[in-house]
Amino acid sequence: MSFEGKVAVITGGARGIGRAIATELAAGGAKLALVDVLLDVAETTAAEFRAQGVDAAAFAANVANPEDVNRMCDEVIAHFGQMDILVNNAGITRDNLIMRMKESDWDAVIAVNLKGTFNCIKAATRPMMKARFGRIVNIASVVGVMGNAGQANYSASKAGVIGLTKTAAKELASRNITVNAVAPGYIQTEMTEKVSDAAREAFLTNIPLARAGQPEDVARAVKFLCSDDAAYITGQVLHVDGGMVM
Numbered sequence: 001m002s003f004e005g006k007v008a009v010i011t012g013g014a015r016g017i018g019r020a021i022a023t024e025l026a027a028g029g030a031k032l033a034l035v036d037v038l039l040d041v042a043e044t045t046a047a048e049f050r051a052q053g054v055d056a057a058a059f060a061a062n063v064a065n066p067e068d069v070n071r072m073c074d075e076v077i078a079h080f081g082q083m084d085i086l087v088n089n090a091g092i093t094r095d096n097l098i099m100r101m102k103e104s105d106w107d108a109v110i111a112v113n114l115k116g117t118f119n120c121i122k123a124a125t126r127p128m129m130k131a132r133f134g135r136i137v138n139i140a141s142v143v144g145v146m147g148n149a150g151q152a153n154y155s156a157s158k159a160g161v162i163g164l165t166k167t168a169a170k171e172l173a174s175r176n177i178t179v180n181a182v183a184p185g186y187i188q189t190e191m192t193e194k195v196s197d198a199a200r201e202a203f204l205t206n207i208p209l210a211r212a213g214q215p216e217d218v219a220r221a222v223k224f225l226c227s228d229d230a231a232y233i234t235g236q237v238l239h240v241d242g243g244m245v246m
């Protein structure tokens with residue numbers, strides 16, 4: 001899969017699944033725009049990619065903030081001259097049972113995971129429409145499909161991302177922009193290190209392939225959806241979950 005000459009914007013690209021996605025796309029020749037709330041966090045990872053000969057640059061943006069996102073997109077265009085691939089990967093959790101969930105925890109998760117994805121799609125739409133080309137991949141989650149006790153905010157945000165994916169796919173298809181989602185299951189990252197041992201056991205017993213996923217498992221699915229091989233696929237949700245949801 002070749003991404004030569006393509007510029008990929010990856011939110012939350014400095015670590016975890018986002019970094020694995022950046023690695024896969026860069027292996028295919030993509031230039032990387034790594035986005036994080038803090039510039040120095042993204043810059044550290046971008047510098048590591050540059051040391052391996054990858055054309056990578058860091059950009060600061062809180063995806064929940066539309067002004068930040070618009071400025072970041074302008075900066076990416078100013079730096080690279082184009083934006084071909086957008087991976088909406090930035091995400092947070094603030095888990096609790098509904099009866100104990102603070103309004104601020106509901107709002108924060110919806111703001112980053114759902115509104116952040118909307119903000120980035122909206123900002124990327126103009127350059128992609130002009131270029132008559134775009135690949136957008138949104139990182140959802142199995143819990144956006146099946147729900148999960150203790151994750152009302154997170155599962156609602158990810159279910160919202162799936163609806164947003166399908167709507168954006170319909171709106172942008174005529175401009176040769178595909179929009180798909182990847183729904184990871186239980187993937188070993190810093191995010192899932194916070195999960196209790198009991199919850200981890202419960203997840204693992206429900207995975208037919210009987211193991212946690214690795215960031216690379218998700219990254220390879222994203223890479224496919226960004227490639228020419230997926231040119232006729234849009235509005236889909238690809239589950240990368242070891243068979244957890246069928």
Ligand code: NDP
Binds near residue numbers: 012088091184191192
């Ligand atoms: P991590 O917590 O390891 O990484 C999340 C990344 O998002 C970090 O780089 C973080 O930046 C960044 N980020 C958080 N908030 C913002 C924001 N407001 N603006 C910009 N960047 C932000 O998570 P994972 O790698 O595990 O998860 C990546 C995606 O995959 C998320 O959308 C998550 O919901 C989803 N997912 C993960 C699963 C898993 O099992 N791990 C399962 C299903 C879905 P910083 O370093 O500054 O905090």
